[in-house]
Amino acid sequence: MRLKGKVALVTGSSQGIGQAIAIRLAKEGANVVINYRSHPEGAEETLAKVKEAGGTCHPIDGITIKADTGTVPEVQRMIAESIDYFGQLDILVNNAGIERHADFWEATEADYDAVLNVNLKGVFFATQAFVKYLMATKRGGKVINISSVHEELPFPHFTSYCASKGGLRMMTRNLGVELAPYGITINNVAPGAIETPINTKLLNDPEKLGSLLQNIPMGRLGKSEDVAGMVAFLASSDADYVTGSTFVVDGGLLWNYHEQ
Numbered sequence: 001m002r003l004k005g006k007v008a009l010v011t012g013s014s015q016g017i018g019q020a021i022a023i024r025l026a027k028e029g030a031n032v033v034i035n036y037r038s039h040p041e042g043a044e045e046t047l048a049k050v051k052e053a054g055g056t057c058h059p060i061d062g063i064t065i066k067a068d069t070g071t072v073p074e075v076q077r078m079i080a081e082s083i084d085y086f087g088q089l090d091i092l093v094n095n096a097g098i099e100r101h102a103d104f105w106e107a108t109e110a111d112y113d114a115v116l117n118v119n120l121k122g123v124f125f126a127t128q129a130f131v132k133y134l135m136a137t138k139r140g141g142k143v144i145n146i147s148s149v150h151e152e153l154p155f156p157h158f159t160s161y162c163a164s165k166g167g168l169r170m171m172t173r174n175l176g177v178e179l180a181p182y183g184i185t186i187n188n189v190a191p192g193a194i195e196t197p198i199n200t201k202l203l204n205d206p207e208k209l210g211s212l213l214q215n216i217p218m219g220r221l222g223k224s225e226d227v228a229g230m231v232a233f234l235a236s237s238d239a240d241y242v243t244g245s246t247f248v249v250d251g252g253l254l255w256n257y258h259e260q
Contacts, residue, residue, distance in 0.1 A: 176244020
C-alpha cells in the first residue's frame with residue numbers, strides 16, 4: 001500500500017475518472033476527500049467504495065465536500081476543510097473539468113468563463129491554497145492535474161476547452177520548476193478517449209465510435225481505471241523525482257490521430 005498514512009483530495013470525484021481515482025488511491029492506502037458540485041448521491045457512492053477499498057485489515061476513512069471548483073473562495077474552503085478533518089493533506093488531484101461545444105463564432109462569454117474558471121482558474125487557486133499549507137507546515141506534497149490530449153491536440157468546436165488544457169500544461173511546467181525546491185511535485189495526466197458518462201452519446205453512435213476507434217492503435221476506449229493507475233504512480237514515492245511533466249494515457253491516439 002504505497003499511500004498508507006497519506007490523505008488525498010480528488011476534485012470532481014462523484015463519478016467517472018474522479019471516482020476511479022478516489023477508489024484507486026484508497027486501495028493504495030490513502031484516506032480520501034471526495035469533492036462534488038451537484039451530485040451528492042454520486043459522492044456518497046464514491047465514499048462507500050472508498051471505504052470498501054481498504055477492507056477490514058486496512059480501514060480507510062473519507063469525507064465528502066460540496067464545492068464549486070470554478071469559484072476561488074469555494075476551492076480555498078475545500079482545501080481548508082480537508083485539512084481540518086484529517087489534520088493533514090498530502091495529495092491534490094485536480095480532476096474536475098467541463099467543456100462546452102460551440103463553433104468559435106458562436107461561443108458565448110458565459111460559456112468561456114465557465115470552462116476557464118473550472119479547468120484553469122480553479123486549479124490554479126486550489127493548488128495555491130494547498131501549496132501555502134505545505135510551505136507553512138514544511139511538508140512535501142504531490143499535485144496531479146487531470147488534463148487531456150487536447151492540451152496538445154486541436155479539437156475544433158471546443159476552443160475554450162483546448163485553451164484551458166494548454167494553459168494547464170504551461171502552468172504545470174512552470175510550477176514544476178518553482179515548487180521543486182520545496183519538495184512539491186506537480187504533473188499532468190492527459191487522458192484520451194475514456195469510457196465515462198460524458199461520452200454516453202458517442203458510445204451509442206456506432207458510426208462515430210467506429211471512426212474514433214480507427215484512430216486508437218490499441219483499438220479500444222480507455223477505462224477510468226487506466227487513468228487512475230497513472231495517478232496512483234504519480235502520487236506515490238515511486239515518482240518523487242518526476243515533476244513538470246505530462247503523462248498521456250490514450251492508447252496511442254495522440255500520435256496516430258487524423259481527421260476522417
